Amino acid sequence: MHQNNVVAEVKNLKVYYDMGDRTIRAVDGIDFTIREGDCFAIVGESGSGKSTLGLSLIRLCPGKVSGEIIVDGVDLMKLSDEEIRKFRCSKISIIFQEPSSALNPVMKIGEQLMEVFTVHGYSKSEAYERSVKLLKTVGIPEAEKRMQSYPHQLSGGMKQRVIIAMAIALNPRLVIADEPTSALDVTIQAQILNLLKNLTKSYGLSTILITHDMGVAAEICNRIGIMYAGKMVEVGELESIFSNPMHPYTRALMTCIPRGLKGLLKPLPGHVPDLSNPPEGCRFHPRCPYAKDVCKKEEPKPLHLDDRLVLCHRVGEI
């Protein structure tokens, strides 16, 4: 389809945390591709390694990272510290979960926003003009006045808008949004999601949305990757996954979306496994209602079906 305009390609990405006596394999061999204009959701429970994945993509993860992260034709893993600094924000940027702690409490909003421009070579006056314009773009009223405000003078939603403004400031190729609405009120969540949706369209941004909420993913994404215990267990187009989830874990997550009063909310029993000692075979087998002997012994190989990728022994049988 859009084979030519691939924005980012992640190949065999692994992130290990060395804890001395054991190694936590937070991300364990993940592949995916982001095409231009994609909004790719990475969905999983907490502890599935999705935030680690997000941080490692911009090379801010403290763990040991291996594999390839190709953004705009450049493998980020091969860049020096100096080179990656210039890449950050200009080609790849990130929006964090907690707007309150992500902004420096003793610096003015304007100062923090202008920094994005000045560090990438813009003059101060140009940085100021662009920052004011950006604040207007992300829907902050009285932008000039807000430039002089400190973070504590803004509401959570407004702060998240500022963070979003920083992330899109230099029109990057890829924006990673790590649970951008989890720390916000429900009504504000919808506003921020709408903003992200509109910006993605008008700027032609490609985004990765990290979330634990299938509903949020369905709201703004066109492709979706389901993550479980450091592995991407199912990847595909949003609609096809929603209409035909193949992996048992995807199915389980879908029953977790509240659908009015009639919908049956079925919590998924069990917990995400300890990533320093994941179960043998398929990592989901202890919680899987369809697990057979083979699932306990052999790790499933990635299975490509049209545009879909599934990591399950029992595809087609269940």
Place this chain on the structure above:
Amino acid sequence: MGVKPVLSALKYFFYRILTLAITLIGLVTLIFILIRSIPGDPARVLAGMMASEEDVNLIREQLGLNQPIYVQYFIYLKNLFTLNLGVSFRTDSPVISEILARLPNTLILAVTSTCLAVALGVPLGILAASKKGGKLDLFLSSLSIAGISLPIYWLGLILILIFSVELRILPAGGSGTPMHLILPTVTIALYLMAFIVKITKASVVDSMEKNYVITAKSKGLSERTILYKHVLRNALIPVVTIVGLQFGALLGGAVITETIFAWPGLGRLIVDSINSRDYPMVQGSIFIFALLYALVNLATDLLYTFIDPRVRLK
């Protein structure tokens, strides 16, 4: 700036002065009682061991110590409100003039040692934090623990032993020339510096782990810019408090250091006055000390509103 912030600042100031006044009244009352509960009779001290009971009574009458204690207390309070600290039992000169004669010495010592400690302690603390876990950090941290743990009288005596007795390059005590200032300054500054290194390092390390540092990194800022632009502004806020408190304490006179180096400051004045049961002098100098300490505290709090935008006058 509109009228509102100025008004709230005035209100805040008035509130602080009021609480200060209440604190001071409580304090002078406490001192009044405490100094009188120490065994020993000022009249007997003044008259000497060989004086007759009659002479001692006469002196007691002159000092006003024959009156009931509550009368003495109200006279003292009344004088205080007219800013009259009384007359020294020992020297017969006004308490305030004795204090004012000593105050500059204490001020000089407090200012030089605080400046020296801050000038060395803050950069070393930042250095230790930026090399956290390295050899330099280990060295600086051990040094700072040693500095805090060493008793100040021991350090002072060792310095005298080295620089005055062995090397003979600095005077062992007294005052008058800048040379006299060096050893007492260094003695106090070393302790204070060790303290500041520790606080600064802890605060910088703590700030470096904050989420806004990751945000700054994600913007493409260098480690250096992040340290100086983002981290330090946050990390130095608690350091200001500590330095302010320590400086305030030094204004009361570094009693031990002043005694070791025969430095004629407030600290020694208080000790000498207690020894001779010079009630007005003890009361007066502690009153002035408390006043200065409170004022430094107030200044630190006001400074806070400038360096931390989250703190607003209430």
